Amino acid sequence: MALQQIIEQTVTGLGFDLVEVERSAGGLLRVTIDLPWLPDAPQPEQAVERFITVEDCEQVTRQLQFALEVDGVDYKRLEVSSPGIDRLLRDERDFERFAGEVIDITLKEPLGAAAAGQVAANRKKFRGQLEKQPEGGWQIVWSDEPPPKPGQRVSKKRVAAPLQALGFVLDEIREARLAPIVNFKGRRSKANPQD
Numbered sequence: 001m002a003l004q005q006i007i008e009q010t011v012t013g014l015g016f017d018l019v020e021v022e023r024s025a026g027g028l029l030r031v032t033i034d035l036p037w038l039p040d041a042p043q044p045e046q047a048v049e050r051f052i053t054v055e056d057c058e059q060v061t062r063q064l065q066f067a068l069e070v071d072g073v074d075y076k077r078l079e080v081s082s083p084g085i086d087r088l089l090r091d092e093r094d095f096e097r098f099a100g101e102v103i104d105i106t107l108k109e110p111l112g113a114a115a116a117g118q119v120a121a122n123r124k125k126f127r128g129q130l131e132k133q134p135e136g137g138w139q140i141v142w143s144d145e146p147p148p149k150p151g152q153r154v155s156k157k158r159v160a161a162p163l164q165a166l167g168f169v170l171d172e173i174r175e176a177r178l179a180p181i182v183n184f185k186g187r188r189s190k191a192n193p194q195d
Helices: 003-013 054-070 092-097
Strands: 017-023 028-034 077-081 102-107 125-132 138-142 164-168 173-178
Touching (some): 003 017, 003 054, 092 125, 125 164
Antiparallel strands (some): 017 028, 102 125, 102 173, 125 138, 138 164
């Protein structure tokens, strides 16, 4: 059986999703896991958001060590972890899961002259909110205005910079990741993001 299949069967059998398998120099085998995402599952108002814990990684590590030994897979070190705050978005399912979140995208090709009036024609990297377009495809919405610094006074009369949007399909993307934005004021509820 192939390495990817062995790992995927083991991880999904324990109730987790396999995000990535990576082999590195020196015999390192890195496995990234996440909790399953069920798009149609109803979310109760008071639901506690659950994340991958150290115990989850430990459980998967023990099971993978056994499975890899049985199948005779050669590796020196096994590392099991969560995707982290800058999680890579790989397929349509990931984009649907994280719609509404701030992401960083890198295009395969620069925008070209078609968008030269709005942004630099050679620009390939963008950070903004991911949105699904009604006619299909995706878009990223952003403002080039820098966010105010903590403690900076902002005039109520100040006119905000206009929002810009870029529509794209997944084939145009070289890489897409969740933006690693850390909020030290605690979690905001999705029902009331102004808290």
